[in-house]
Amino acid sequence: MNSIQRILHRPFFIKLFNWEYWSFTTVYICIYPVWFLLCLRARSLFFFSASNPSIKNGGFLCESKKDIISIIPPEHHPPTVFFSIPANGDMVLRDLQRAGLQFPLIGKPNIGGRGRGVKVLRDEQDVIDYTHKAYLDFHIQEFVPWKNEAGIFYVRYPDQPNGVITGIVGKEFLSVTGDGKRSILQLLQQSKRALMYLGSLQKIHGNGLNRVLAEGEKLIVSPFGNHARGSKFVDDSHLADAQLNSVIDRICKLIPEFYFGRLDIRFDTWEALKEGRNFSIIEVNGAGAEPTHIYDPKHSIFFAWKEIIRHWIILCKISRMNHKKGHRYLSMKEGIAMFREDKEWSKKLAAMKE
Template identity: 85%
Template structure:
């Protein structure tokens, strides 16, 4: 690697030349006037609460995963056990055994986002450690065996019988391929994406990063389909054909009053998913969901802005339709309280992620 390449592999320059790593406010700052105009059109700063009436705040912030899972037909999501804090690790293990959940498992905060506080639990000690550091109510669910993950953005206008897919993001988990000479850490240091998450990877893997992988062996170093956890997002919206749309529309219409959001799905093969087989919904995101196909490195920031605004307009239309049939927006006081609550949750999530 020459001197110029070494400079370009520094975090500052990687972030500078790749907008997908910019902060939320940096990306959205120029769009706030558009959001304000939409609020004026709705005559409410918190119109989004009416978009998905069966989900708290429409799924914009502070929604409970326990409440969301309760309205999803059980055949579509992984087996899950919920726990309130304070919790005892030994009692949690007994409850998991009674529920028939076996390792590996996934621990998640009941309120969260962007992969914060999510952890793979491989044995009983992992569960005990997770419970000990849980500052929020949490749930533990079975580890879905399917190797592929996709995020499908779905919308349906309340006055229409069928919905549509407005974006699909394919997810490539952060991984390295061995060469039988260099350590995993060295290989990660050559990858611009891995460099952006190196600190957290060191915390997760520790001394294991000093291991030398055999030539050609691939290791997934972050098995989470979150951009904030290292996954590469690819826009595969062109795959939204009639068969897939029919399957996703059928599923979403079985979720009461769900009109706008993104399904994060683990699946076996694309053909099986299109046939409604061998998949599991691991997350349902409502009004606060991003059309995450925008984070494809091939897309410009202008493309991202266009897609965000397009989805905001759809969100407004759906919310106004639901308002006309009796579903309410949040009052100004309720909206402010929601943001304050989210700020408190974020502090606790940060503590769980450390």
Template identity: 85%
Template sequence: MNSIQRIVHRPFFIKLFNWEYWSFTSVYLCIYPVWLLLCLRARSFFFFAASNPTIKNGGFLGESKKDIITIIPPQYHPPSVFFSIPANGDIVLRELQRAGLQFPLIGKPNIGGRGRGVKVLRDEKDVKAYVHNAYLDFHIQEFVPWKNEAGIFYVRYPNQPNGFISGIVGKEFLSVTGDGKHSILHLLQQDKRALMYLGSMKRIHGNGLNFVLPEGEKMIVSPFGNHARGSKFLDVSNLADEKLTAVIDKICKQIPGFYYGRLDIRFESWEALKEGRNFSIIEVNGAGAEPTHIYDPRHSIFFAWKEIVRHWIILNRISRMNHKKGHRYLCLREGIAMFREAKDWSRKLAAMTE
């Protein structure tokens, strides 16, 4: 690697030349005027609350996963047990055993986002540590074994019998392939994407990064389908054919009051998913969901802006239609309180992610 390559390989320049790593504010700042125009059209800064009437704040911020999971048919999501803080590790373990959950498991905050506070729990020691460090109510769910994960954005106008898929993101988990000579840490340091998440990988794996993988052996170092946790997002919206649309539409119409949002799904194969089998919904995101297919490295920031605005317009239309049916927007006091609570949750989530 020559001097120019070494410079470009530094995190600062990787971030500079790849907009997918920019901060939320940097990406959205230029299109905020469009959001303000949509607020004026709805005559409310918080019109989004009416988009999904059965979800708190329409799923924009502060929605409870416990409340959402109760409106999803149980056959579509992994078994989960919810806990309030303060919690006792021994009691949590007993409840998990009573529910029949077996390791490995996944711990998640009841209110979260962008993968913060999500951890793999491989044994009782991990569970007790997670409970000890929980600053928010949380739930522990069965680890879904399917190897593939995707985010499918679904939209249905309240006056239409059927909905449609507006975008699909496929996810490639952050991984390395051994060469029999170098440590996992060394291999990560040679990969531009891995470099952006090296700090997180050190916290997760510790001294395990010094292990040398046999030649040709592949290891997933971050099993989370979150962009903020290292997954590569790929735009596979072309897979939204009639068969897949029919399956997703059938599922979403069984979720009361759900018109706009993204389903994060783990599944065996696209063929099986299109037949409605061997899959599990691990997350339902409402009005605050991003059309995450925009983060495909092949897409420009201009494509991202176009897709974000397209989805904002859809969100606005659905919200106004539901508002005419009697579903209320948030008032100014409620909206301000929502953002204040979100700031506090963000601080606690950051502490759980340490």
């Protein structure tokens, strides 16, 4: 690696030349005027709250995962147990045992996003530690064994009998392949993507990063399908054929008054998913969902802006249609309270250590 390559391999320059690592504000600031134009058209700064009437705030912010899971058909999501703080680790273990959950498990805050506070729980001690560090209500669910994960964006206008897929993101978990010589840490240091999350990975794996993998041995170092946790997002929107669209439409219509959002799904194969089998919905995101296929490294920031605006326009139209049907927008007081509440949740999520 020459001197120029070494410089470009530093996190600052990786972030500078790859917009997918830019902050939320940096990505969105140039298109905020479009959002405010839509607010003017809807005559509300909080029009989005009417998009999915069965979800708090339309699923824009502060929605409860407990409430959302309760409206998803149980056969389509993993077994889950919810807990309120303060919680006792021994009692949590007892409740998990009663519910029949098996390790490995996943711990998640009841309110959150972008992978914040999410942790793999491999044994009873992990559960006790997670419970002890929980600063807000949380839930624990079985780890879905299917090897693939995707985010499928779905929209349906309230006056239409069927909806459509508007984007699909495939997720490639952050991994390394051993050469029998270098440690996991050394392999990670050779990857520009891994470098952006190295601090987080060191907290998760500790001294385990010093292990040397056998030649050809592949290790997933971050099993989370979140961009903020290292996954590479790939635009698979071309896979949205009539068969897949029909399956997703059928599933989404089982969720009461769900018109706009993204399903995060673990599945075995695309073929099985298109047949409506071997999959599990691990999360439903509403009005605040991004069309995350934009984060495919092959896409420019201009493509991202176009897709975000396209979905904003759809969100506005759906919200206005629901509003005419009698679903109210948040008032100014309620909208401000929502953002304040989200700020408080964010502080608590930041306090939850890896």
